[in-house]
Amino acid sequence: MESTLEVLTTRKPGREVHRHWPDEVKAQIVSESLRPGAMVNEVAAVIVDPPVAEPPIKKASRPEIIVGGVTIRLEDGASAARIAAVVRACVVPT
Numbered sequence: 810m811e812s813t814l815e816v817l818t819t820r821k822p823g824r825e826v827h828r829h830w831p832d833e834v835k836a837q838i839v840s841e842s843l844r845p846g847a848m849v850n851e852v853a854a855v856i857v858d859p860p861v862a863e864p865p866i867k868k869a870s871r872p873e874i875i876v877g878g879v880t881i882r883l884e885d886g887a888s889a890a891r892i893a894a895v896v897r898a899c900v901v902p903t
Contacts, residue, residue, distance in 0.1 A: 871887075872887050874895055874896055881895060883895060
């Protein structure tokens with residue numbers, strides 16, 4: 810028995826691919842699945858590639874806060890709490 814393997818890769822959402830199988834291939838798949846002892850997962854096996862990892866987001870080493878014409882550069886790795894505290898200190902209520 811001849812076996813065929815198709816590898817499906819992940820695609821971006823909204824870009825679905827509809828496969829059109831020739832009648833001969835459909836008939837072969839049905840025929841193979843009806844043989845005594847045949848298992849569907851052997852006849853119609855699919856291997857899916859793992860999702861492709863997105864490139865990591867490049868982190869800025871030194872956060873900057875710009876208010877008007879003033880740029881405040883914080884220390885490397887400043888926490889979100891530290892950045893928020895500096896922003897609150899820069900905002901003067903009117």
